Amino acid sequence: MKLRHTSLLAALCLLCFSCSSLKDTVAEKSELPATALKPYGRTMVNDAQQLELITSAAHFGYTFEGTESQVFASVPDAGTHGYLQYEVDGEYQKRVKIAPNATAPILITAPAAGKHTVWVYKATEAHTGPIMIEKITGENIAIVQKPNAPLIEFIGNSITSGAAADPSEVPCNTAAYHDQHNAYMAYGPRVARALGADFVLSSVSGIGIYRNWNSDGPTMPQVYEKIDFQENTSDRWNFDTATPEVVSIALGTNDFSMGDGKRERLPFDSTQFVNNYIQFVQQVKAQYPQAQIALLSSPMVNGRNGTTLENSISAVKAKIDALYPSDKPVALHFFQPMQASGCTGHPSVEDHAVMANELKPFFRKLLAQ
Known part of the structure; x- marks a missing residue:
């Protein structure tokens, strides 16, 4: 009887150990x-x-x-x-x-x-x-969660989105437009990671300030407050979710575009561009009153158009600074011209690295202010 009792006790102990081990394994999953x-x-x-x-x-x-x-x-x-x-x-x-x-x-x-x-x-x-x-x-x-860090919001178009930048897996012109998207490697996230900042991208391919790549709208001012940048969406973005210290706006490339060559395209209207841009900056400032506004030119708009874009952005800065004299002055950065090597004339992953290196001192200074 004693032997049977000892054997039963050992079996119970083994069963308990097995159950305990199973419990530990399940707990780890x-x-x-x-x-x-x-x-x-x-x-x-x-x-x-x-x-x-x-x-x-x-x-x-x-x-x-x-x-x-x-x-x-x-x-x-x-x-x-x-x-x-x-x-x-x-x-x-x-x-x-x-x-x-x-x-x-x-x-x-x-x-x-x-x-x-x-x-x-x-x-x-x-x-x-x-x-x-x-x-x-x-x-x-x-x-x-990331440690507390300054937040940069990058507003822009396909360039800011990292569109058509990465043909390493799907060659250019062989599949859907978004098969070469690589937002992680776009200039904004690169700059933020290098400076220890957080980031969000508010960007849409083909979008502009007063007209888009091949249409009159909806433009960024019309869709910025919609959660998915779609004109017919009823859901609006809750801007209280996060508050950026810097809002970077890089728009204008598509306003200068000649489109697909099939749809009628009027010459660039600098007055309408400047007026719409001023109103959009005011729209952004209404959501983020304390944020530093930074306006970027486009590395893809060069020559005479590039000069016009830079002059137009400078006019926007002058008007906003006059309207908000107690706020931080609008910061400007004009890109060095670039011959893009990505798909459909967009910057490649390597081009975005060049743009990010150019921008890092600019944003480092803004974050230090």
């Missing part, structure tokens, strides 16, 4: 719902409790332990696709295509066990459509 994430950029939580990444470079971070985690992402439209891109422990990894009806999660891997930090970015822009995040899974998943 965790799931982070999208609603718990702390995103940067324009985003929203939809009715399905998914986090919609809306704007270019909208991003979020998390930590995990071990060698891999999983991001469950999808696109809402069966007729299109999008791209995410990510970094692990501060090292950029790659872009990932989010195909229609995708069900398999994105596998995020690390080269060695331990605790790792991941930042996931939307590579494509608002007009491509949102990318929806359902959840993150892995071992000991936890949200991560």
Whole structure:
């Protein structure tokens, strides 16, 4: 009887140990719902409790332990696709295509066990459509937020979006327009990372101040307050979500464009451009009264048009400074001319590095003020 009792006790102990080990293993596996994430950029939580990444470079971070985690992402439209891109422990990894009806999660891997930090970015822009995040899974998943840092909002067009910049995976002119988007490598995020600042991109391909690349509108002033920069969208962006110290505006490239050569295009109207630009700066200042406004020219508008653009932007500065004498004066930066090497005449990833290096001293000075 004593032997049977001892054997039974040993079996019970083994069972308890096994249950405890299983419990520990389960505890290490965790799931982070999208609603718990702390995103940067324009985003929203939809009715399905998914986090919609809306704007270019909208991003979020998390930590995990071990060698891999999983991001469950999808696109809402069966007729299109999008791209995410990510970094692990501060090292950029790659872009990932989010195909229609995708069900398999994105596998995020690390080269060695331990605790790792991941930042996931939307590579494509608002007009491509949102990318929806359902959840993150892995071992000991936890949200991560950046330390308090100054925020720069970069308002612009396709250049600011990093559009057509990266043909490393999909060659130029072989697929959809957004197949070469790389917001992470655009000049704005590069500048912010180099200066230890946070950033958001408020940018739309083809958009202008008083007219767009091949249309009369809707222009940036008409859609800036809409959450996804779509004229017919009823949802408006909550500007109280984040307050930038600097708002950088780089518009004008498309106002000077001659379009597709098929649609009638009138000569550039400098008076209308300046007046609309002044009103747009006032619109931005109404949302961010304390922010430093910085106006950038375009590296793609050169020669006589480049001079006209610079003179027009200078006129905007003069008027805004006169209207708001107690505010910080508007800052100006005029780009060096560039022969872009990306797709469809856009700056490439390498060109964006050149632009960022040119801009870093300018923004470093603004953030120090």
